Amino acid sequence: MNIHEYQAAEILQQYGIPINAGIVCDSADAAADAAQKIGGKVVIKAQVHSGGRGKAGGVKLAEGPDDARKVASEILGIDISGHIVNMVLVAPAVDIQREVYLGAVIDRDGRGVTVMASAEGGVDIEEVARDTPEKIHTETAHPHLGLRDYQCRRLAFKLGLEGKQVGGFAKIAKAVFKAFTEKDAGLCEINPLIINGDGEWQAIDSKITIDDNALYRQKAAEELRDLREENEIEVQARAHGISFVKLDGNIGCMVNGAGLSMATMDAVKFQGGEPANFLDVGGGASADQVTLALNLVLAEPDVKAVLINIFGGITRCDVVAQGLLEAMGKIDVKVPFVIRLIGTNQAEGQKLLADAGITVVERMDEAAKQVVAAAEGAA
Amino acid sequence: MSILVNNQTRLLVQGITGREGSFHTGQMVEYGTNVVAGVTPGGLGKDVHGVPVFNTVSDAVEKTDANTSIIYVPAPFAADAIYEATDAGIKLIICITEGVPTLDMVGVYHYVKQAGARLIGPNCPGLITPGEAKVGIMPGYIHDRGPVGLVSRSGTLTYEVVNALTQAGLGQSSAVGIGGDPIIGTNFIDVLDLFQNDPETEAIVMIGEIGGSDEEQAAEFIKNNVTKPMVGFIAGQTAPPGKRMGHAGAIISGGEGTAAAKIKALEAAGVKVADTAAGVADIMAQQMKR
Incomplete structure (x- = not known):
């Protein structure tokens, strides 16, 4: 089962991951209000169960409420790979010092959960995997003991992180794994995960899918279902x-x-x-x-x-x-x-x-x- | 010979008093499978189609020397049932149950392997050695004993191909449905290895489908290890990417798991791949004539 970006971000926030919190809007006026409330430059993102939002014109910057109204009206209603945009997320535009990729997936070949990280953040990770697989670093969680702290640190060092960035990243990697297992995810990723202008880690775009077979024990996830997307x-x-x-x-x-x-x-x-x-x-x-x-x-x-x-x-x-x-x-x-x-x-x-x-x-x-x-x- | 199950199989049915479990116990007994025990917690003393019921797998094993278990319990309890069978020392466990959460299978897969046991499934039709033991939900009568070994990720598609083989006069040594989930206990390579080493099996049919890379890995194995003639088929050539086609494991994701890639890999390994399911028996008949 797919859920929206803002829902995935809310889940990750529950696990202590700092997110770039925004306001979900279903109209251009609501987007203007949200921009007013947030203040300054905002990013307006289509909330649809589809990848490739950026390329389809579903992610744009706006300066202030009037611009936000105009941009949101341009995004709402467009078709992204067969999905009509019913909602946009209005969030503060962020100053990015560094961006990385972090995700957990079911590794079918290894029959386990693998946590992946790449210094190539903010780009299509499947493309990175195909063209430059050496740029993706992986750690496989133990089937019964889970992901160990040292594995999270090892990923951080492979990304070339230093100082307090290492511990900060390791904590987030551990949290992503915890969210993955407790929510019966099929995929749980942050792309990009950034270090912002204040030197703090922040999840900018999150994606989570839930194992359909586990919905019987993930009652809360069922409430996140958006039938308009199906x-x-x-x-x-x-x-x-x-x-x-x-x-x-x-x-x-x-x-x-x-x-x-x-x-x-x-x-x-x-x-x-x-x-x-x-x-x-x-x-x-x-x-x-x-x-x-x-x-x-x-x-x-x-x-x-x-x-x-x-x-x-x-x-x-x-x-x-x-x-x-x-x-x-x-x-x-x-x-x-x-x-x-x-x-x-x-x-x-x-x-x-x-x-x-x-x-x-x-x-x-x-x-x-x-x-x-x-x-x-x-x- | 044959593989995995035969007239020495002493079968235990977990979830024997449930609707599926009791129905299929009847079918298996009727086929001639040696079903020695059933387990349902609190079911001690009951009798299902002449099969005695026990509370726990360990009790059942102690009393009946069961050496194989088949599981029909509902998905939320399937992982526990597999752990219970493993801990009771059962070395061959077949899980029919559909809908087991993938994360449950991560723990189960490694546990069973470490215990030196073999799990088949979940989400599978089971396996059969015609004339000796039917351990599953397949219709027994479509099978005939003979030289063709069959391994498949599917249920009804397996019956389809078995039926066509039988009608073409090609019986089966054993037919194994390994299941349609992303994480399954026994994969193509395991079964191909068994068929390659089984003297009765003269040729092998392998039915794959979209999703994952088990078929590609099997192709590598075939290239280096399988000398018997093989015919293959991959279902889902028309499946769109990103959509789950019924089976939890049948999904093309991130460009991986396409039918085209699997067909190419199998053909490169010398497997004759049929264009359609109907062609499998025809090609096998030609192969066997040579």
């Missing part, structure tokens, strides 16, 4: 335990199992079509779930044809077929369907559908071919 159909799907991801094509897909769903999308693409969505209805594919899932797929106006691909394993194909018929009876279906249903009791299941005038295709590649042709015919 696709409406994806939100509905999640409420019913269905995995749904909207894509750009016109062939709706309904499949049981995540791997099979991806493989079905790939088969559609291989036949020259474009999938409209990823949808995993769950391993069981019960009638209720199937009805819900079909509604989700058909909610997208671009969908010109639908491919249903179910492998009936533990759930028998005749049960799945009954569920499909029930669902299709309830929904006003206006686009062509191709159904592929195999597995346990597949003959009975296929017969049920055939008796209702629905053709069932045996092979997955054949089903993909037919649905692509159907979508082209309907387009």
Whole structure:
């Protein structure tokens, strides 16, 4: 789960990390008031669940309230990689003496939590990792003991820090790790973390993602969810335990199992079509779930044809077929369907559908071919 | 031969009185798996499909000599269940549970490894050695015993490929679903190593998907260690970056974990990679004819 920059900063502040506190505004007038309150030069930053805000014109400086109103009105409402800006953060502009990168991530290869730091702060860290990996320094936390103080100091020395900067940085690194583990984060980063004109450390831009699997024990995080940032159909799907991801094509897909769903999308693409969505209805594919899932797929106006691909394993194909018929009876279906249903009791299941005038295709590649042709015919 | 489970497997089911646990215990018993015990705290004395229930794993191991455990407990309790099985001396632990927090798995992974045990999963369908032991939630009847070893990060996609293999007359030595989470106990390399050293396995199918770099690491391993013919498939060629595709681990992040990179690495290691899932059995059939 993604949260906003200002929410991430508030979490880090709870862990004792000094942040550049600002005021969240949802209108240009509010931004002007905020600038008045803060005084002097301010930075106005789009609050969206998307990277690349700077390049998209979502981060700008303003001098005083009038300028802040103008700048905020320019930022509010713009589209950054498909995310509309509903809020801006107005914060004091800071004098930067030095900037670094600091972050904690799940290291899949090392099966642990790795804390990373780089003297190349304030730039795209993925680019640094790709082009000059030697500029990123890492420390892996012990799986049961956590991150030790010496590891935090070692990172500080690798950044070339000196004197009291070392202890200050080490304390922040330790706090980032603590926030990461206590909040079940997938990523917790400060970029840039700066030393300001007064020689003090300050987090300027923070980002935290929360492990979806841990939301049951991170109740507070659920309150940070901003539904405006999420696709409406994806939100509905999640409420019913269905995995749904909207894509750009016109062939709706309904499949049981995540791997099979991806493989079905790939088969559609291989036949020259474009999938409209990823949808995993769950391993069981019960009638209720199937009805819900079909509604989700058909909610997208671009969908010109639908491919249903179910492998009936533990759930028998005749049960799945009954569920499909029930669902299709309830929904006003206006686009062509191709159904592929195999597995346990597949003959009975296929017969049920055939008796209702629905053709069932045996092979997955054949089903993909037919649905692509159907979508082209309907387009 | 086969790998990991066979007719010597003495299976314990953790979470046996739950809906999933009791249903699948019935399925496993029916298949012929030697299910010797179940555990549910407070369930001592109960009987599930003829399987006696104990309060703790250590009690169950003491009374029944169980040597393998399968876990169906809900996600908030899954890590504890794995620790309990490890501490009771079980050396092969299969965790079916989906939705285990990643940080729980960080602790579990290293603990199990240090104890010299093997964890498969979580978020996996389990594993099967056809005709001997079904330790998981896969439909048993689609499998047939034969020369092909299969390892996969997926559930239904695995059944899909197994079904096609069986219909093409290609039975399986064992089929292992390693799970779709970011941190799993057993990865491709571990299973490939077992298949390479299993005399019954003549060829190997590997089904990967987007996210992480396990497939790339497996490709390095294959290049240097696997001499048996291999057919691969990577799901998620059409998946957009930054979006989780159902499985917690199926996400392309920071340009890492793309299907294209995985396919390239596997092909460079001599693996025949199918364009679509439907092609896997076809290519394997051609390979086996040679």
